[in-house]
Amino acid sequence: MKEMELLLGCIGDDFTGSSDAASFLAEAGLKTILVNGEIGSLAELDAEAIVVALKTRSAPPKEAVKESLAALQALQARGAKHIYVKYCSTFDSTREGNIGPILDACMKELDVPYTVLCPALPVNGRIVKDGVLFVHGTPLAESPMKDHPLNPMWASRLQDLMRPQSAYPCLEIPHKRLDEAKPEEIGRELERFQKEHPRFYVVPDYMNQEHARKIAQVFSSLPLLSGGSGLLTELAEQYKGGKYTAKPPQNKTEGAGIVFAGSCSETTLRQIATFQEAGGKSFKMNPAALRQGAHYLEEVWSWAKERLDQEVLLYSSDTPENVRAHQDVAAAELLEQAFACLAKKARHAGVKRFIVAGGETSGAVVRALGFPAFVISKSVAPGVPVMIPTDAENMRVVLKSGNFGQEDFFRRALDMTRR
Numbered sequence: 001m002k003e004m005e006l007l008l009g010c011i012g013d014d015f016t017g018s019s020d021a022a023s024f025l026a027e028a029g030l031k032t033i034l035v036n037g038e039i040g041s042l043a044e045l046d047a048e049a050i051v052v053a054l055k056t057r058s059a060p061p062k063e064a065v066k067e068s069l070a071a072l073q074a075l076q077a078r079g080a081k082h083i084y085v086k087y088c089s090t091f092d093s094t095r096e097g098n099i100g101p102i103l104d105a106c107m108k109e110l111d112v113p114y115t116v117l118c119p120a121l122p123v124n125g126r127i128v129k130d131g132v133l134f135v136h137g138t139p140l141a142e143s144p145m146k147d148h149p150l151n152p153m154w155a156s157r158l159q160d161l162m163r164p165q166s167a168y169p170c171l172e173i174p175h176k177r178l179d180e181a182k183p184e185e186i187g188r189e190l191e192r193f194q195k196e197h198p199r200f201y202v203v204p205d206y207m208n209q210e211h212a213r214k215i216a217q218v219f220s221s222l223p224l225l226s227g228g229s230g231l232l233t234e235l236a237e238q239y240k241g242g243k244y245t246a247k248p249p250q251n252k253t254e255g256a257g258i259v260f261a262g263s264c265s266e267t268t269l270r271q272i273a274t275f276q277e278a279g280g281k282s283f284k285m286n287p288a289a290l291r292q293g294a295h296y297l298e299e300v301w302s303w304a305k306e307r308l309d310q311e312v313l314l315y316s317s318d319t320p321e322n323v324r325a326h327q328d329v330a331a332a333e334l335l336e337q338a339f340a341c342l343a344k345k346a347r348h349a350g351v352k353r354f355i356v357a358g359g360e361t362s363g364a365v366v367r368a369l370g371f372p373a374f375v376i377s378k379s380v381a382p383g384v385p386v387m388i389p390t391d392a393e394n395m396r397v398v399l400k401s402g403n404f405g406q407e408d409f410f411r412r413a414l415d416m417t418r419r
Contacts, residue, residue: 004031007239009075010051010232011068012086013098014359015366016401018053019376021086021229023385025049026248026376028236034374034387036366037067039074041373048240050075055363056102057092058150064098065105072106082223082239083110089121089228090140090403091133091161092151100165103201103226107168110224113194117158117170118215118227120206123382124404126228127207131172132156144266147320149332150360158203168199175205183218206230229383251377251386252419253396255352256308259410260339261315262361263402264323271357274407275313282313287331290338297338301345308349311414314342317357336360340368355398355413362399371397380413381405 007030012018018034026032030048035041037054052071056064072083085103093099107115120128125136135143139156146153155161159170171193173186181189193200204215216234219225225235259275261268276282283303289296304312316335343354343365354369356362374387374397384400396417406412 004046004048006048006050006075006078006080008049008082008084008235009072009078009080010049010084010086011071011075012051012053013057013064013088013102014055015053015363016359016399016404017057017086017088017229018051019374019385019387019399020383020401020404021084021232022049022051022374022376022387023379023383024229024232025051025236026385027379028233029240030236032376033390034376036372036374038372039071042074042078045078045373049236050078050080051086056098057088057359059098061097061101065101068102069105069109072109082220082225082235084232084235085224085226086229087119087226088401089119089124089126089230090135090143090145090153091119091158092145092148092153093161093165094151095154095164097165100162104167106224107199112222112224113198114190114200114202115222115224115226116202116204116215116219117162118204118206118225118231119158121228121230121383122206122208123230126230128158128203128205129207130174130205131158131203133158144320149264149320149323162201166201168201169197170201170203173202173204175207175211178204178211178214186218209234248377249375249388251396252417253352253394254419255394256350257311257353257355257414257418258304258308258346258351259311259313259315259355259357259414260342260361260365261313261317261357262335262339263358264317264320265402267403267405268317268357269319270407271405271409272313272315272317275410278408278411280313280410281307281310282315285314285316285335285338287316287335290334291331297341300338301342304342304346305349308351313410314339332360336364340364343368352394353396353414353417355410355417357400358402366397366399369397371395378416380416381409384409384413386413386417
C-alpha cells in the first residue's frame with residue numbers, strides 16, 4: 001500500500017545520469033527509487049521521488065521521444081505532481097536531438113507554454129554564464145566533450161544547441177538579472193515573451209547554489225522542468241517543505257567486488273591509472289580480440305575469477321585518438337555485450353558489489369543483471385550514489401558517468417560498499 005505522495009517524477013536519458021539525479025533527491029531527504037526503464041511497475045512503488053532510467057541519449061530521436069512520453073504518462077498515472085526531464089550536464093546531443101525533440105514533445109503533452117533548460121552542475125565544474133555552458137571554465141565546444149565518440153559537442157551557447165533540434169526559441173536570463181530581479185519581475189518578463197512566442201525555453205544563468213535556489217523559487221511550480229542534477233536539491237527543498245527526512249539505507253554489504261570501466265573520458269582514464277598505481281589488479285579488454293570469438297571473453301573472465309578476492313578492474317577505456325583509430329559503432333556494441341556477459345558471470349560467481357564507469361557500460365551491466373529498481377543510499381562522489389536493488393537487498397551497485405568522481409574513485413567505491 002502506497003503511503004507517500006509522489007512529489008517528483010524524473011525521466012533520465014541514461015542510467016548513470018538517472019542515478020546522478022536520484023542521488024541528489026535522496027540527499028535532499030526524499031525517499032527515492034530508481035527504476036530501470038520498467039514503467040509498468042511504478043504503481044507499486046512507495047516513494048516521494050521516482051526516477052525512470054531510459055536509454056534515450058543516443059537513440060534515434062523518434063524512439064527517444066516515444067519512450068520519454070511513455071515514461072511521462074506512467075509517472076502522471078502514478079500521481080507525480082511535477083515532471084523533470086534529466087539530461088547530461090554537458091548537454092550530450094547531436095544537431096538532431098535528442099534533448100530538443102523530447103522536451104518539445106513533453107511540453108505539448110502537458111500543454112505548457114514554457115520550461116527551463118538548466119544543465120549546470122557547479123559542484124562538478126559545469127556552469128551556465130551569459131547563456132554559455134562551461135566545463136571547468138572552458139566553453140563546452142572547446143572542452144574534451146568536443147571529442148566525445150558518440151555526441152561530439154559543436155557549440156557552447158544553449159540556444160545555439162537548441163536551435164537545430166527544437167521548434168521553439170530560447171529566452172536567456174543573465175545572472176545579473178537573476179541576482180537582482182524579484183520573482184514577480186521575472187514572471188512579467190516571461191509573460192511579455194509569451195505574447196510573441198506561445199511556447200519557448202527559459203535559459204537562466206546558473207553559476208552557484210544561490211542561482212539554483214532562485215531558479216527553484218521562480219520555477220518550481222511548473223508542471224515540467226528540465227536540466228542536469230544540480231537543480232534537483234533545491235527543487236526537492238521546495239517540494240518537501242521540510243516535511244520529509246528519509247534516512248538513507250545501509251550502503252555496505254558482504255561479498256566480492258568488481259569494477260567495470262568503458263568510459264573514455266579523461267577523468268575515467270585518470271581513475272584507472274590511479275587504481276593501477278595503488279596496486280590494483282586490472283585487465284584491459286581488446287575490441288579486436290573480442291571479434292575473434294567467445295574464447296577471448298572466457299580468457300578475460302578466467303583471469304578475473306582467479307582474483308576476485310582482490311577486487312579487480314576490467315576495462316576497455318582508451319584515449320579518444322585510439323578510439324577513433326581502432327573502434328567503431330560495431331566495436332562499441334561488442335564491448336557493451338562483453339561487459340553484460342561478464343556481469344552475469346560475476347553475479348553467478350557470487351560478486352555482490354558492482355562498480356561501473358560509463359553511461360553505455362552501466363546500462364549494459366544493469367540490463368544484464370536484471371534489477372528492475374533500486375533504493376538510493378549514500379553517495380561516493382557528487383552525483384554517484386550507492387544503489388540497492390529492491391529485489392536483491394544484499395547487492396550494491398555504483399554507476400558513474402565518465403566525467404564524475406575523484407581520482408581514487410574506484411577504491412573509494414569499493415571501500416564504501418564493503419562490510
